[in-house]
Amino acid sequence: MPFIEESDLLELHKDIDKAQIINERLLDQIKFKNKELKKSKIQRNVLAGVTGLFLIGTLAITSFTAGLSSSNGFEQQENLLVSIDSLDAIKTRIDNLKQQNQELSLVNEFYLAKKFLEKEKIYSVQVKSFVDNNVTLASKALTNTMFVKTNPFYSYSLGNFETLEEAQKFRKQLVDLGFQDAFVASYQDGKRIQIEDPY
DSSP states (O other): OOOOOHHHHHHHHHHHHHHHHHHHHHHHHHHHHHHHHHHHHHHHHHHHHHHHHHHHHHHHHHHHHHHHSOSOHHHHHHHHHHHHHHHHHHHHHHHHHHHHHHHHHHHHHHHHHHHHHHHSOEEEEEEEEESSSOOGGGOTTSTTEEEEEETTEEEEEEEEESSHHHHHHHHHHHHHHTOTTOEEEEEETTEEEEEOOOO
16 A cells, blocks of 8 residues: 655645635636626626617607608608618617527526536436545536535536436446546435446
8 A cells, every 4th residue: 555755745735725725716706707697698688678679769760750751752762771771780780689699598508407407317427525625626617517515525426417327338438447436326406316326
């Protein structure tokens, strides 16, 4: 059995402390970015509503003034050209808003999928356990990973699978890569239910 000298052990503890501080900073940055994303989403929704009202008002005023204009053919043609130009600008603005809305929808779908996974029974492959909560691998920004407290340890799992067979295949791949202690566990509501059969 290998022996670790006290100085090496102290260095390892220092490295772990540094990693924990870095992880806390990264988690704070992620929380800040999530708050900014929520604010941006609300602002875009408000902007889309105001733009929609503006478009409706502009179209109403344009059609009202077009009806009141004199019967002179040249003036009507000029008004028509002006309204076509403004319609092109409005269409461009609508296209930009649609693109922003699609981007926000993708982010929203990601968070909805994550919430759905927390409610359903899923299978994951646990690869490591830690005594401390603050581990660099524990970032919630990482997708398809789980970091769950299983007294007195914190377990780190990879993959979110609907069926046990998928998780077992993934476990075999991880064992082939060198994670000899990897095992399959089932989770629901962010808590481990039980350790499953590895085969």
